[in-house]
Amino acid sequence: MALAAAFILWRLCVPAAAQEANSPGAAVGGVLDALHLRQEPPSAADFVVRSRPAPDTLDYQPMKPAEKPQKKKTPAELDALGAELETAGRQNRLAGGRVAKPDPAPRPASHHTAGAKPPQGQAN
DSSP: OOOHHHHHHHHHSSOOOHHOOOOOHHHHHHHHHTTOOOOOOOOHHHHHHHHOGGGGOOOOOOSSOOOOOOOOOOHHHHHHHHHHHHHHHHHHHHHHHHHOOOOOOOOOOOOSOTSSSSOOOOOO
């Protein structure tokens, strides 16, 4: 009921130009203005105004990151990097070949031989 009353007040109080605004927020703002629920912000105190720098002297830094140059590698540079990686891989494989490999872990002994029946109470 209150929503319907607010809509009727809005249609009666808000001019047609304000109702035809492109943004849905404009319609909400029109309703708030018509019902006197929105106020202009209070002006700043004198000491605040005096302490702020003049708007034309503000020197803001851009918020976007600096552009980094994109340097693409030439095919020759890519081949050199690939050869360097292959050399490092070969050296690592040679170094790994000199390390003694541990003995494989012993297999657990089976409780029964193949083809024999397991003792009662034990599963396969």
